Amino acid sequence: MIIFDTNILTWSYETNAPTARDLYTATLLLNGVIVYVGGRIYVPQNVDEINLYDTKSDSWYIIKYFFLFKYIKL
Numbered sequence: 001m002i003i004f005d006t007n008i009l010t011w012s013y014e015t016n017a018p019t020a021r022d023l024y025t026a027t028l029l030l031n032g033v034i035v036y037v038g039g040r041i042y043v044p045q046n047v048d049e050i051n052l053y054d055t056k057s058d059s060w061y062i063i064k065y066f067f068l069f070k071y072i073k074l
Contacts, residue, residue, distance in 0.1 A: 001013070001014040001017035001020070002014070017053075017060060018036075018049075018051045018062060020041070021039035021040060024036055024038045024039030024047070025038055025039075028055075032054065033054050034052070035051075036051040048065060050065060
């Protein structure tokens with residue numbers, strides 16, 4: 001992961017980041033945690049975890065989740 005530090009205006013590489021993904025969404029919470037949800041790792045494998053990045057402590061946390069898909073005919 002590549003990180004841009006807005007305080008000192010420099011780019012750096014994060015070597016402790018989770019596996020890269022695409023087609024995800026990220027939300028910055030008021031407490032400084034960025035939540036990464038959804039996406040894919042190497043098509044067509046879907047991601048089964050939520051990644052949390054704490055900007056204050058520079059720490060990653062991973063929460064595993066599993067979905068049961070059920071198709072309903074309307």
